Amino acid sequence: MHRSTFIAFLIPLIMLAIAMTFRYFSNDSMGQMLTPSTDSLYTGGITEREIVSMVHKQLFELKELGIDAVSLEGQITDSLTSFPAEVMEAMDTSQLSGLILTNIDWLLYQDEAAKPAAGPRQFFCFDMECMELDTMYTTFVQSVAEIAGDDLVFTDIAEDTSQVDYDSGTGIQTISFCCNGKAYQYNASVYYDWFDVGILSFMNDVISEQSDDRHLYVTSDGYQECIVFCRTGDWVSQLKKTTGIILEQP
Numbered sequence: 001m002h003r004s005t006f007i008a009f010l011i012p013l014i015m016l017a018i019a020m021t022f023r024y025f026s027n028d029s030m031g032q033m034l035t036p037s038t039d040s041l042y043t044g045g046i047t048e049r050e051i052v053s054m055v056h057k058q059l060f061e062l063k064e065l066g067i068d069a070v071s072l073e074g075q076i077t078d079s080l081t082s083f084p085a086e087v088m089e090a091m092d093t094s095q096l097s098g099l100i101l102t103n104i105d106w107l108l109y110q111d112e113a114a115k116p117a118a119g120p121r122q123f124f125c126f127d128m129e130c131m132e133l134d135t136m137y138t139t140f141v142q143s144v145a146e147i148a149g150d151d152l153v154f155t156d157i158a159e160d161t162s163q164v165d166y167d168s169g170t171g172i173q174t175i176s177f178c179c180n181g182k183a184y185q186y187n188a189s190v191y192y193d194w195f196d197v198g199i200l201s202f203m204n205d206v207i208s209e210q211s212d213d214r215h216l217y218v219t220s221d222g223y224q225e226c227i228v229f230c231r232t233g234d235w236v237s238q239l240k241k242t243t244g245i246i247l248e249q250p
Helices: 003-023 048-064 070-080 085-090 093-110 133-148 198-210 233-243
Strands: 123-127 154-165 170-179 182-189 214-220 225-232
Touching: 048 070, 048 093, 048 233, 070 093, 093 123, 093 214, 093 225, 123 133, 133 154, 133 170, 133 198, 133 225, 170 198, 182 198, 198 214, 198 225, 225 233
Parallel strands: none
Antiparallel strands: 123 225, 154 170, 170 182, 214 225
């Protein structure tokens, strides 16, 4: 998937997320999310029973592929079945798979209260609308390094924000690093607090150059989360066959 295709794929997801956000906030009490009544849930789309079944099934399928999050089944099920009816009506199984992955990432790898994962990190997720603007690409490269494997060594990571005007949301933010001793640099275009998706394709080129069989693969949760893997094509094909989850190179 080329950068232009990925952007075209991402924009409607972002717009959906924004639309859904405004839908759930009342004009009289901005900043307080409306609490859905239980009798309004699951009126269409994916039902609660389908969510429970799919979470159970997919967690055991992912375990077969080396992503062991079976112990989180209850927490993930509770999280996903708490969505309002409007969200359920708009959701399909591919989006539910993405939401399962984002929950795994948070509960297994990011939550400070989580127990240590039984093995190395398998993937990571991040919000395309970033919080720590001056280190967003450092965090991205460090996360790639964490899932890349022992034969892809990232060092000398540095981020230059001297050409950025955060007030106007413009400029060039430069990230540089070495992978297996070779120097790389990417000049990210600044657009307020949004992540420049072009670095996904750039990083895929770096990994493809430095690895014989692995590439960067991405998918989404249907909202603003980008889900990133560094895997072989065979593993990605097996993931699709086993779980139905489709990953694509950016």
